[in-house]
Amino acid sequence: MPPVRALPAEIGAVRALIADGFDEVIRESDDLDQFWIRSACGRLAAADAELAGLPGRFSPLLPVLTTTVVTALVVAGSAALARVTGGGLLTALVVAGLLLIMALHIAGVLRRRGTAPALPPPPDMPGPGLTEVPSALERARVRLVSAGLRRAGRANWRAPALRRTLTADPVLARLARADLLLCQAIDCLERYLDDLSKDWP
Amino acid sequence: MIRDDPFAGGVAPRLRRLDRELAAAIADAQCRDWTADRPDRVGFARLGQVRHDLGTAAARYRTAPTGSDRTTILAVLLAGLLVGLPLLLLTPDPARPLPLAAIAVACVWAAYLLRAGLRRLRIRRARGAPDRSAPIDDPFLYARARRTIESCAASARADRTYRRRGAATDLEYALDWLAAAQEELPRVR
Secondary structure, eight states: OOOOOOHHHHHHHHHHHHHHHHHHHHHHOSOTTSHHHHHHHHHHHHHHHHHHTOOOSSTTHHHHHHHHHHHHHHHHHHHHHHHHHTOOHHHHHHHHHHHHHHHHHHHHHHHHOOOOOOOOOOOOSOOSOGGGHHHHHHHHHHHHHHHHHHHHOGGGOSHHHHHHHHHHOHHHHHHHHHHHHHHHHHHHHHHHHHHHHSOOO | OOOOOTTSSOHHHHHHHHHHHHHHHHHHHHHHHHTTSSOOTTHHHHHHHHHHHHHHHHHHTTOOOOOOOHHHHHHHHHHIIIIIHHHHHHSSSTTSHHHHHHHHHHHHHHHHHHHHHHHHHHHHHHHTSOOOOOGGGOHHHHHHHHHHHHHHHHHHHTOSOHHHHTHHHHHHHHHHHHHHHHHOOOOOO
């Protein structure tokens, strides 16, 4: 029985496979501005960024701590403000509620603002060719999916429970998004190769 | 409640409703692909492209992205009612800054705990739930999405704002991807 591998090691292997496919696409395609190639590169970079931003073991505690500190500061400040201006409990609660909604909205906007992924420089070693890239990416996808299923746990391997687990666990949600982007990249590449294989008049 | 009238409401709420429906269909199809229940890695990827283009079009209307999910809202309400209100009533003079901050922090932690508990409960309940047919196989999903996107594109084309007229182009891309998702073009191998 093979040893169960930890999630970070598995994700590292998947990212290495994705990077190999990415290099191959950039080296072999003659025109990077072609629609399908550009789309595939964008999806691959986005999937890699999604996997790179996977939260660590203790980082789920970080938003909890941030929310706690911000809430305590905002509520204490608005209570002091209400006391100074002579308002009662109701004023303090209303001011605190408005300020909290504003602060959480700003925090959400800041968190959602991602960074644009950058293309790596083209390497100069010869590779197996563009036609092998979709199958390599599919192997990467198989590893990604099995890592996700292992994380979800065997009890949740039926579709209704798995759907709920995907929305409940932030790590699994990230894995699912990366898997979606990877599938889109494979689809774009396959359509490009399909267009190439037809001999247009 | 299911509203299948594609002309109900403005463009932004229509797009948001369609986005929610598509997100559910994509998540379901992805789960079925992961569990090899209905192995198809192309259909949900193309529906994901549709959703991406819809998001680009909705961003031109400056609408907020999808808000908090239902579990979070329920957990916050429960925490306010079960923890915040009794503490406010029981504490002597709760308008002082320090006690009020302590009560708020207690509410926040209760909300997090309640959300985790509610999620676990929903997963536990879904384990025994009967499996229904996949929404991605539903032909009416595609018909509904196409009618909604077409009507939204018509409204966007007639808009007097330059920025919103640009949404019609994004919606046309979305229509292309929707047709590709439904018809399954021939591929290599």
